[in-house]
Amino acid sequence: MAAILGSDRDAIAFRPERFNPVLVASGSHMKAVLTCLEPGQFIPVHHPGIDMLLIVLEGEGEVVSGDRQEAAHPGTVIFAPAGEARGVRAETRLIALHVVSPPPTEKDHVEVTAGLKEGKWL
Numbered sequence: 022m023a024a025i026l027g028s029d030r031d032a033i034a035f036r037p038e039r040f041n042p043v044l045v046a047s048g049s050h051m052k053a054v055l056t057c058l059e060p061g062q063f064i065p066v067h068h069p070g071i072d073m074l075l076i077v078l079e080g081e082g083e084v085v086s087g088d089r090q091e092a093a094h095p096g097t098v099i100f101a102p103a104g105e106a107r108g109v110r111a112e113t114r115l116i117a118l119h120v121v122s123p124p125p126t127e128k129d130h131v132e133v134t135a136g137l138k139e140g141k142w143l
Contacts, residue, residue: 034057050123053120053121059111062110062111066142069130071125076118084109085106087107
């Protein structure tokens, strides 16, 4: 799926119950989504076997990458290699470009699913 990401705001979509990953592009070696979070929503800290790059486009929050936890704002870039901790929590409405390689499997989402079910970010 080839894609050109411009300033088209129509792709941005939020859900009241949890963060919303909006597919931008996907191939056999990489997947890119716009991650849309309302205040208080989060992607639980997890340790999947894939590389991840996240760029905050709008909003404020906190991010975890490896053993670091820091404030996030537009322009914040985090990289977490395969197996390292990563997560994000929104303080305001937050939009991030989230790129992973290779595309995740169900096994890569086990910790995320459990953290969301428990309502636990860290």
